Amino acid sequence: MLENIRSLTGVRGYAALIVLCYHFFEAFPSSWTSLFSRGYLAVDMFFVLSGFVLALRYAGTFRLSTYPLGTYLHFILNRLGRIYPLLVVALAFTFMRLQLDFTGNMHKLYPGFGVLSLIENLFLIQAWGFGIQSMPLQSWSLSAEWFAYLVFPALVYMIFRRNKLFPILAAITAVLWWFNCAMSGKGYAGAMDIAGGDTVFTLVRCLSGFTLGMVGYWVVSNGHVPRVMQHKWATLGLLITFLIAAHAGIPDFVLALWFPAIVINLYYENSIGKNIFANRLSYWIGEISYSIYIVHPIFVSAATKVAKWLASSYGWWGVSLGFCGYLAITIVISAVSYRLIEDRGRQVTKALTRAGSAGLDWARQR
Numbered sequence: 001m002l003e004n005i006r007s008l009t010g011v012r013g014y015a016a017l018i019v020l021c022y023h024f025f026e027a028f029p030s031s032w033t034s035l036f037s038r039g040y041l042a043v044d045m046f047f048v049l050s051g052f053v054l055a056l057r058y059a060g061t062f063r064l065s066t067y068p069l070g071t072y073l074h075f076i077l078n079r080l081g082r083i084y085p086l087l088v089v090a091l092a093f094t095f096m097r098l099q100l101d102f103t104g105n106m107h108k109l110y111p112g113f114g115v116l117s118l119i120e121n122l123f124l125i126q127a128w129g130f131g132i133q134s135m136p137l138q139s140w141s142l143s144a145e146w147f148a149y150l151v152f153p154a155l156v157y158m159i160f161r162r163n164k165l166f167p168i169l170a171a172i173t174a175v176l177w178w179f180n181c182a183m184s185g186k187g188y189a190g191a192m193d194i195a196g197g198d199t200v201f202t203l204v205r206c207l208s209g210f211t212l213g214m215v216g217y218w219v220v221s222n223g224h225v226p227r228v229m230q231h232k233w234a235t236l237g238l239l240i241t242f243l244i245a246a247h248a249g250i251p252d253f254v255l256a257l258w259f260p261a262i263v264i265n266l267y268y269e270n271s272i273g274k275n276i277f278a279n280r281l282s283y284w285i286g287e288i289s290y291s292i293y294i295v296h297p298i299f300v301s302a303a304t305k306v307a308k309w310l311a312s313s314y315g316w317w318g319v320s321l322g323f324c325g326y327l328a329i330t331i332v333i334s335a336v337s338y339r340l341i342e343d344r345g346r347q348v349t350k351a352l353t354r355a356g357s358a359g360l361d362w363a364r365q366r
Contacts, residue, residue: 051213081349
């Protein structure tokens with residue numbers, strides 16, 4: 001079974017770029033930038049993708065493991081190695097920026113953000129409803145997803161059962177959770193734009209998408225996907241109807257339900273899906289998507305200021321020029337951080353995992 005589905009890597013890159021566009025163009029509201037006004041929903045696509053891909057890679061391992069604790073520690077170490085190296089660097093840089101406060105505005109936006117807040121963010125608990133302030137990064141979503149990693153084995157146990165009732169109940173529960181999120185009134189730019197550390201709905205938002213992604217893989221692995229949903233025209237139909245629904249103002253909660261269907265369809269690597277999401281450029285953007293996701297908020301404030309200055313002389317051409325410069329700088333820095341931080345962090349993690357596995361094997365033999 002393939003673990004690297006190129007179309008799923010590519011769609012992750014598109015999701016990261018949509019979040020980038022959302023954060024930039026929210027400073028320039030207009031009729032044509034409204035296309036990105038619900039870009040926060042791309043984070044829900046990340047949650048669905050994570051649940052699906054992790055189930056693809058690890059569900060079987062957990063189910064067949066004869067040493068669950070070792071399997072769990074191996075899994076957690078791998079996930080830390082995936083997200084933590086770049087996050088630590090970004091948090092340290094952002095913390096220094098907050099303390100130096102070159103613009104004089106940062107402390108107004110993030111009052112009382114000190115060493116304790118940095119430590120809390122490093123422990124990735126800022127989205128767990130304890131009222132902890134998140135760094136001005138996308139670290140809130142990593143905190144929520146970290147919680148999903150911690151409970152991943154329990155979700156595997158509940159969903160991947162012989163009795164079909166369990167995954168069905170899990171999917172219904174996740175959809176109801178999403179609906180409760182939309183009705184909670186905790187959203188910022190929209191009903192599902194819940195990212196605060198003062199509410200448990202941030203976790204609920206993540207767990208809903210993550211669970212639906214896992215159920216999506218259960219559907220795939222058990223051969224319950226109709227052939228029509230695997231077809232290339234289903235890919236085109238899902239994408240077009242999603243764009244129409246988004247433009248028509250369909251509620252966030254309903255719009256997010258497209259994501260599990262899109263992920264399931266792209267799993268089958270049909271020709272249209274591959275042409276859009278698995279070409280060399282899309283795949284490369286997907287590979288550096290985590291860096292794009294973490295790096296872009298660091299520079300968005302400066303980028304919008306430059307774009308506004310250009311707009312004062314050149315109108316929307318100035319905004320477009322500012323955006324292109326911001327996008328280019330973000331991608332270059334993300335490509336470098338991917339190679340120097342993400343890739344090396346994974347290599348170190350693999351070495352530690354091998355050493356840890358050898359130690360656990362020795363302990364069991366004793």
